[in-house]
Amino acid sequence: MPLEVMLALVIGGIAGIALLLHLSGRSNQRVLTPEIAREEWRRHFPDDMIVDVTLAHDGHAALMRTETGPGLLWALGADTVARHLMDFDWLDHPKGLEIFFHDFGAPRVLVRLDETERRHWRHLMEPA
The missing domain is CATH 1.20.5 (Single alpha-helices involved in coiled-coils or other helix-helix interfaces)
Structure with missing residues (x-):
């Protein structure tokens, strides 16, 4: 041929x-609800006990509070990606928060948040 x-x-x-x-x-892109976010987090981290779920208004990201600390779940097309927020940096971005993981598997993510959400998420992501 x-x-x-x-x-x-x-x-x-x-x-x-x-x-x-x-x-x-x-x-x-996948739209998350609190129930879907819990199910997806359990799929990624089955041993974690989820305390609280905070969704972004667009439904494409969720800030998870677990007994071991906060974590981030976000939509990547029809699937989701999840990371514990242990070793990360964040910067304000005009569209929300840009989170930099010290992980080559997921180096950074832009979470689209309005100003009110941004302040709330920063407060929840601060170390205890």
Whole structure:
């Protein structure tokens, strides 16, 4: 098979799969509720005891308070990512808070928060 034909088939196949995923709604970013946030946190950290859940107004991030300390859960497409807030830095960003983890697996995340949420989240993330 000529290379040009094979390349066209591969590109067409990948584009077709992407289009099917998008049309079926699988490319939408996950929206969290308190119950979903608890379930997702337990999926990532099954041994943690959850004390409280604070959702961002857009529903794409949740600040989790556990018996071992705070943690952050955020939507990454249709899935979620969770990290304990043990070794991190944060900066104010015009759209919310930018959190830098000292972890190459998830180096940073921008949590979109309004000014009221930003103050509340900073207060909850402060060490005891």
